[in-house]
Amino acid sequence: MRDILIILSLAGALASCATPQLGPPPQPLSPAAERGLQFVTRSCGGCHAVGYSGHSANAVAPPFASVRMRHTAIGLERSLAQIAREGHGEMPPIYMTAAEMQDIVAYIESLEPVAEGPGHGPATHKAAL
Template sequence: MSIQRSRLRAAGLALAFCATAAVAAGRPAVPPLPAFDPAQQRGHDFAMRRCSGCHTVGLDDGGAQEGPAFRKLSMRYNALSLERRFKEVSRHGVDRMPPIAITHAEAEDLVAYFDTLHSN
């Protein structure tokens, strides 16, 4: 048990050192989030509110497992295809996805947000 405690203590010290070394070097310990323009921010907010229960809406692959990650969808579809897909979803759903009301303005904002995922 004392070996395990020693390993945990060493791991904790190593993590603390890494975090303080980055800050001391003038770098933030965690990279800052990208700045969104207003349309991208509205698209992000909509995605968090209405989509994150089933989809991973950020850059990572973790999180919700029901639907495909938005990052992957952003690489699969261009802006026109996304807008068409959002219309389909709004009208009658797609595959296992139920219909979700998405206005034209919300679809444009989502496309703007998807563009931030594709460019990263």
């Protein structure tokens, strides 16, 4: 019985790491931003904090709220196109259509800029998503 409780506790701790930290959005999301949120929650939320707050499960994966501060919409589209083709760092290529990339940009643009924490500054992740 004790072993089962330990296993359940560990499973719960691991599941909480992969759960995106979503606070209330600062404003209602557009349909494109909502689709972008759904995509990044599925495809990116295991490593990145994709919500309006929270820390990434992978320490080298910047939270999307800090990505918002480092990229323009055009820069984001270029970075996403590169990630779709080649991946980035530890991140494998992720298949995205042009429409999905636009939805992701719409979502990231909806995030309010937040202060970056240690290890997530521009010197550490200049071109990282």
